[in-house]
Amino acid sequence: MGTPTTQMPTAAESRQNHAAQPFTAAPPRTAIEAIDLVKDYGEGSSVVHALRGVNVAFEQGRFTAIMGPSGSGKSTLMHTMSGLDGATSGRVMFEGHDLTKLGDKQLTLLRRTRIGFVFQSFNLLPMFTAEQNILMPLTLAGAKPDRQWFDLLVRTLGIQDRLGHRPNELSGGQQQRVAIARALITKPALVFADEPTGALDSVSSAEVLSFLKSSVKELGQTIIMVTHDPVAASYADRAIVFADGNIVADVDDPTAARMSELLMREREQATRGMGAVPLPEHKAQRLRGQA
Numbered sequence: 372m373g374t375p376t377t378q379m380p381t382a383a384e385s386r387q388n389h390a391a392q393p394f395t396a397a398p399p400r401t402a403i404e405a406i407d408l409v410k411d412y413g414e415g416s417s418v419v420h421a422l423r424g425v426n427v428a429f430e431q432g433r434f435t436a437i438m439g440p441s442g443s444g445k446s447t448l449m450h451t452m453s454g455l456d457g458a459t460s461g462r463v464m465f466e467g468h469d470l471t472k473l474g475d476k477q478l479t480l481l482r483r484t485r486i487g488f489v490f491q492s493f494n495l496l497p498m499f500t501a502e503q504n505i506l507m508p509l510t511l512a513g514a515k516p517d518r519q520w521f522d523l524l525v526r527t528l529g530i531q532d533r534l535g536h537r538p539n540e541l542s543g544g545q546q547q548r549v550a551i552a553r554a555l556i557t558k559p560a561l562v563f564a565d566e567p568t569g570a571l572d573s574v575s576s577a578e579v580l581s582f583l584k585s586s587v588k589e590l591g592q593t594i595i596m597v598t599h600d601p602v603a604a605s606y607a608d609r610a611i612v613f614a615d616g617n618i619v620a621d622v623d624d625p626t627a628a629r630m631s632e633l634l635m636r637e638r639e640q641a642t643r644g645m646g647a648v649p650l651p652e653h654k655a656q657r658l659r660g661q662a
């Protein structure tokens with residue numbers, strides 16, 4: 372046996388050793404990104420600044436919740452990022468395209484194939500069965516379903532024994548799960564969910580949120596969800612808080628308690644009409660009747 376060497380490795384050895392090291396997780400890739408995104412409604416003295424230069428990137432394979440007081444710009448962000456509504460200025464980068472530069476036809480195609488939507492009101496077609504509703508985006512596009520993906524989706528969502536039922540024969544929670552399967556059937560790069568549990572009781576909400584979470588963990592889906600409910604946000608990997616057209620908090624692994632606290636703070640400030648700027652203490656005391 373030779374004496375163990377204590378010499379420093381050469382640059383070439385060092386490169387070789389480096390190459391032989393176990394693979395470390397690649398940094399998450401961005402699914403969609405807003406850059407200096409501005410959206411104004413109206414003009415002149417009646418202008419509403421709904422988004423005031425928002426910069427945010429959403430990573431692939433993550434579940435992000437967007438919260439904030441009413442009127443803070445959550446829906447506007449979702450609508451401008453998905454190209455449903457035009458931006459006043461700024462960019463939205465998605466799969467190498469700036470969506471703010473695309474025409475209506477290109478946007479419609481992109482939305483039909485690459486972006487899924489889940490709404491509070493389910494939006495299922497009442498005369499069709501659950502299976503027909505799920506397959507509708509493919510039927511409309513004249514595309515063949517991938518049966519394996521379909522089976523995996525309905526199994527993950529626990530609706531395999533409800534496929535022959537029409538929406539009025541399903542509970543709210545089951546209808547929302549069908550709507551989620553419909554959003555995922557085209558294997559979209561990302562899904563926008565707008566208050567997906569807003570019309571559900573707490574048990575059905577928990578079911579739907581668990582399924583959204585498992586579609587991220589097990590199917591690698593990217594989900595961006597607007598919600599008013601801190602408990603719903605606690606299912607997400609990340610939560611962003613909006614106030615007055617700006618992002619004022621960005622939290623990893625949110626808990627319901629933390630989100631309630633942040634929301635309460637923003638609601639109080641919004642009620643005082645001071646945006647995200649805290650009131651000076653003497654004014655706060657006056658409002659509380661202490662001065």
Ligand SMILES: Nc1ncnc2c1ncn2[C@@H]1O[C@H](COP(=O)(O)OP(=O)(O)OP(=O)(O)O)[C@@H](O)[C@H]1O
Binds near residue numbers: 441
């Ligand atoms: N089509 C429109 N025309 C004029 N103003 C609008 C329009 N849509 C939204 N706004 C205004 O833009 C601001 C942001 O609205 P947005 O709907 O994005 O808020 P939100 O956070 O989603 O609210 P909520 O939680 O109540 O749904 C609000 O002041 C709203 O009144």
